[in-house]
Amino acid sequence: MATAAADPITTEVVRNFVISCAQDMNAALWRSAFSAIIYEGRDSAVALLDDKGNMLGQSTGVPLFVGAIDACVKLVLERYREDMHPGDIFVLNDSYLQGTHLHDVTAIGPLFHKGELVGFGAARAHWQDIGAIDPGSTMGSTSIYHEGIRLGPTRIVSKFKPIPEWFDLLTRNTRLKEMTLGDLNAQITAIRTGERRLGQVLDRIGPDVYRAACANIFEQARLLDRQAIAALKDGTYSREGWLDNDGVGSEPVKVALTLTIDGERMIIDLEGSSGPVEGSINCGAVQTVSMLRLAYKTMINPERAITGGSFSTMEVRIPDNCLFNAREPAACEWYFTGLGLLADLMISCLSQSMPEKATAAHYGDSMVAAFFDMDPDKGQWISVEPTAGGWGGTVGSDGESALINLCNGGFRNIPAEVYETKFPVRVEEFSLRRDSGGVGRWRGGCGVVRSYRLLDDCYGALWFERSKTPGWGLAGGSDGAGPSNEIVYPDGRTETPLKMRARRFPKGTLFVTRTGGGGGYGNPKARPVEEVRLDVVSGLVSAEEALARYGVAFNADLSVDPARTEARQPG
Structure with a gap:
């Protein structure tokens, strides 16, 4: 037949x-x-x-x-x-x-x-x-x-x-x-x-x-994947970074990646990454491979949909004793924390093999603020919300501001109107975080400030990452800012945790969360004066940062002061 x-x-x-x-x-x-x-x-x-x-x-x-x-x-x-x-x-x-x-x-x-x-x-x-x-x-x-x-x-x-x-x-x-x-x-x-x-x-x-x-x-x-990999420069590229901690201890956690391009083959090896940890940032191997596929796809044939024929040229090697190869009874609640850093490491390695698409690192974590109450008399409710941040600059383009991290893709923040309708919480601020993007010829994107006022007694929890290895810059660009948080009690007391297990807070407590920015790409002194001026006018960069980092001076009305502005360098 x-x-x-x-x-x-x-x-x-x-x-x-x-x-x-x-x-x-x-x-x-x-x-x-x-x-x-x-x-x-x-x-x-x-x-x-x-x-x-x-x-x-x-x-x-x-x-x-x-x-x-x-x-x-x-x-x-x-x-x-x-x-x-x-x-x-x-x-x-x-x-x-x-x-x-x-x-x-x-x-x-x-x-x-x-x-x-x-x-x-x-x-x-x-x-x-x-x-x-x-x-x-x-x-x-x-x-x-x-x-x-x-x-x-x-x-x-x-x-x-x-x-x-x-x-x-x-x-x-x-x-x-x-x-x-x-x-x-x-x-x-x-x-x-x-x-x-x-x-x-x-x-x-x-x-x-x-x-x-x-x-x-x-x-x-x-066929398209084989052609794309064959067109890359052969070589072996390595990079490593550190997570702040595993959520229960205070020691940083190492993430390492080595990428080899050999003809039509791409080999990714996670040897050197930390072994399983006590806290909940361990990740199953299936999802680790999925994240590396996502990082691959951002750089290689991104315009084509993923199908059963994709990634045939890609081999992933994960050590048995590794936080990215979780085995029972390892905790995995915050499995994606290491994956954001892992993706940035892979993209940086790929950037060395395909410099025309080189991209600095992004803020990298879901940055979760969670609130809930299980009081049957008041109504049971839970809000768990990732927060957007800044992405890295790339050749020819600034990084995006206020964009959800690579892991979450199409995830959207809950609009303040919906949030305030469903939960006893008021969103008092949702703004771009000035000066959080790394400086460079192409600036890193800015993180966001999102503030929550509790309108009733309830529980709050936080999970923010990448303060030890924020979105790094490339080719002379600087790192973006790391995350920071502040909890302000009704009596004026404050604390500044990045990670915090749920505990009860009184009505009136204010949570101010600040996500990280993306790394900059290229020499900041090569950024055109007009682009720096637009950054200042739009509130992405302060006049003080513009002078200190870009060498561009401003008058009180935010017009450029040519006498105090440094000459531009070749891009």
Whole structure:
């Protein structure tokens, strides 16, 4: 029998369809979710995969998730390959299998067309409470058993019928039962949306032509990656940095990366990174690989979607005894803290091999401010919100200000109006942090100031990173500012923690959070005077910083003072 083929036009139609399908799935998830961290913050990701678990289509959300969803689907295939039926839904969240913390629950459904398995739909979303020792996210865990319920690949819906025992188990292990059930049903809705959309296409072209088009998409991705790596300068590049601490101790934690380009091959080795730590910044290997794929994609063929054919030239080596290869019972709640630094290290190494796209480091961490209360009389609520910061300058462009970190991609801050409607907290300031971007020919982006006034007694917690290794500059550019926080009590007392496990604060307490800036790129004395003037006028750089770091002097009306301004140097 002749093998079905897909012509180039059909292949392009399928390529765009799978992306469109994933976008529809994500829209269904966001519109159906109960928790603001999903429908406002968009702490989620969806994917459409083929019948072997290879990535086909993805949508905006948290890009860190997408590179690991295929591994989750393959785990379900491994356990249930001979026992899957139309309408089934499986879930898992095990940190050592899918790589992230237990809050990130992946729902997976096999997709059938006229009784034939044709693919999978998957939706990962952050559940606000998963039964950890603290509501929401705990900053003080030292074991996976502190962090909530842990699930391997588990069938919870069989042939469209929910399995009552599993739904009972899930809701008994959360403080927010209605919200958790609503978010799970939203994930199932996303999967059902993907199956319906896929069926419409298969009715027109049939499964055989669809599979042939998918094979073409995968092969094109492999070819483009091989060509891109072969065009890079061969060599071995190394870089290292330090996390502030692991959340429970005070010692810095080393992150090291060596990147080798050899013809069409790229080898990434994490030898030299710290071993497992007591605190909760350990990360499963699957998610580590996903983060390195994301860093790769920011520099190499970023305009092409990730598919099952991507990254075939990339090899990742992670030592067994390493915080990026977490094993039971290592704590993993803040798994992404080291990944932000790891991505910056890889991008800096790649910058040496492709200097035309060299990029300074960004602020690098999610910078989370969390507030909650579990008082049944006042209403139970949880807010866990990452905060934007500054990105690094690059050849030909300043870094972006007030942009979420690389791990979180499409994540959005909760608008102040929504925040103040849902929670007894007032957002008193949300502004750019002046002088936080590193100076350079191309300036680093600025971090933000976000201040929260508690309108009732409640719990507060903080997780801010990268003060010891802030966003570094390249080619003569300076480092961006690191993060800083201040807690001001109603009686005037203050404290300045970067990381703090949840504790109760009185009404009227003010939390002032400041995220870091991105590194600058190039000689700051080569930055044109007019660009420095615009930075000062727009409030990104102070007149004092402009004079001290750029050599540009200003009069009281912010006009340039030529007599006191240094001559510009070649860029």
